[in-house]
Amino acid sequence: MALRRRTLPSGFTLPSIHSLHPFFTHQTVPTTLAVQTEHWTRLILSYARHARLFTLGVEDADLKTGPWADILYNPEIARSVKPAHLESLIATLVAQGKAYYDPPKQTRTVLLLWRTLDEWAEVLFTWASDTGQLNTILTFYEIQEPELKSELSGIPTPLLRRAIQALIKSSRAQLIDGTEGGGVRIFASTR
Amino acid sequence: MHRRAGIAGLERKNLSREAYSALQTKLSQQQLDAMQTQVDHFRTALQRFARSHRADILRSPTLRGAFVQMCTSIGVDPLQGAGPSRNKLAELTGLGLGEWQAELGVQVCDVCIGTRDRNGGLIEMPELVRILCRMRGLGEDGEGGVNEDDVVRAIRSLKPLGAGYEVVTVGDTRFVRSVPRELDVDQTALLGLAKRNGGVLDEDSVVQTLGWTNERARAGLENMLLRDGMCWVDEQDPRGLVYYVPSVMVWEDD
The missing domain is CATH 1.10.10.10 (Winged helix-like DNA-binding domain superfamily/Winged helix DNA-binding domain)
Known part of the structure; x- marks a missing residue:
């Protein structure tokens, strides 16, 4: 049996291990499981980055369609990731700091951090600076749905808030309470 | 010889036996010397060959295999620095095969450890050779490639390190096992x-x-x-x- 890489119509290339039937079964042997989990978490994050997916939930498992079906389901070998398996993968992502539970106090849905919060903070700062919007008040909506598509298009509000918190920590932003969800003012770098 | 009785007869017999034995010693010494000279000649030739074709030996797996076999058959180790100083040929030729082999050994370890996660420490020989050739940016078995025999030798040279690498044969395929089991x-x-x-x-x-x-x-x-x-x-x-x-x-x- 030959295991091949497969390129999806979207241009994303699945690794050859994705065509290994047992890749979709939660392995029991610790060493094997560690390898499998490592491959899965890497695949989830790189696919999320490619497809700009921010959330992953246990509900995404075992579906033949949906945003995650391309990687959680392999129609060529009729195998799919089962919910319990996905939940444990999600737990690993959280433990590695590559995701966090959102909303908190549950373990079924996460926000994925294929960029760290500090990286998102930098992206936000660079974007504001490049578009000449430093020192002005920006609403969340203006950041999330800019007229010109940006790296930040579609970023979920909780993630954006955390990125802003990171900027505030380095004294480069200020949150402004407002009527419509609030806004943020980003200062020119003091460094 | 006609046998005569008496002391004189006995003495003569002793004398001739001594003469024969001296002659025998001399003859075998001569044979030994001749052999020694031949081996020396062969060694020199091998040295000359090794020196002038060093690059070829390091590049071609077939030639390297034949050369190593020749060295082994006359009892010289082509691995430089791999043994005590009686390893004259290697010292003289400066072939650097030892270094070459050690380097290959390290690469074998690299591949075995790197693929252990997916194969559980058991890799098929052809696959190992293929990855090694690719690592070295070289064609398989052709110019500058490595072959299974090279890998077997490299693994043998790893033995003193106690790495526990072993070549096992299953059916008609050889595997390299990198887990001690x-x-x-x-x-x-x-x-x-x-x-x-x-x-x-x-x-x-x-x-x-x-x-x-x-x-x-x-x-x-x-x-x-x-x-x-x-x-x-x-x-x-x-x-x-x-x-x-x-x-x-x-x-x-x-």
């Missing part, structure tokens, strides 16, 4: 079957093909899975549990 008879049979089935094993096929009882097949498969970590299990097959042995599967590089 013996393959028992059942494991070997299962591995052979997996190899023929493209890496896929399940209890029924083992029972049918190898004529084992279900218990033995199940135990063997579970050992392979749980004890040796050599295979992955698929629970989504309608046939029941199916075991996959990645080390006998063909992987496209990612």
Whole structure:
């Protein structure tokens, strides 16, 4: 049996291990499981980055369609990731700091951090600076749905808030309470 | 010789025996010397050859194999610095084969460890050679490539380090095992079957093909899975549990 890489119509290339039937079964042997989990978490994050997916939930498992079906389901070998398996993968992502539970106090849905919060903070700062919007008040909506598509298009509000918190920590932003969800003012770098 | 009685006869007999034995010693000494000279000549020739064709030897696997074999047959170790100083040829030729082999040994370790996660520490020889050739950016077995014999020699030279690398033969395929663990008879049979089935094993096929009882097949498969970590299990097959042995599967590089 030959295991091949497969390129999806979207241009994303699945690794050859994705065509290994047992890749979709939660392995029991610790060493094997560690390898499998490592491959899965890497695949989830790189696919999320490619497809700009921010959330992953246990509900995404075992579906033949949906945003995650391309990687959680392999129609060529009729195998799919089962919910319990996905939940444990999600737990690993959280433990590695590559995701966090959102909303908190549950373990079924996460926000994925294929960029760290500090990286998102930098992206936000660079974007504001490049578009000449430093020192002005920006609403969340203006950041999330800019007229010109940006790296930040579609970023979920909780993630954006955390990125802003990171900027505030380095004294480069200020949150402004407002009527419509609030806004943020980003200062020119003091460094 | 006509035998005569008396003291004189006995003395003569002793005398001739001494003469014969002296002659014998002289003759064998001469033979030994001649042999020594021949070996010396051969060594010199080998040295000259090694010196003038150093690059070729390091580049071509076939020539290297023949050369090493020749060295071994006259009792010289072509590995420079690998042994005590009686290793004259190697010192003189400065062939650097030892260094070359040590380097290959390190690469073998690299590949074995790097692929251990997917094959459980058992890699097929052709696959190993293929990866090594690619690592070195060279064609397979051709110009500058390495072949199975080179790998076998490199692994042998790793032995003193106690790395526990070993070449095992299953059916007609050689494997390199990088985890210190013996393959028992059942494991070997299962591995052979997996190899023929493209890496896929399940209890029924083992029972049918190898004529084992279900218990033995199940135990063997579970050992392979749980004890040796050599295979992955698929629970989504309608046939029941199916075991996959990645080390006998063909992987496209990612």
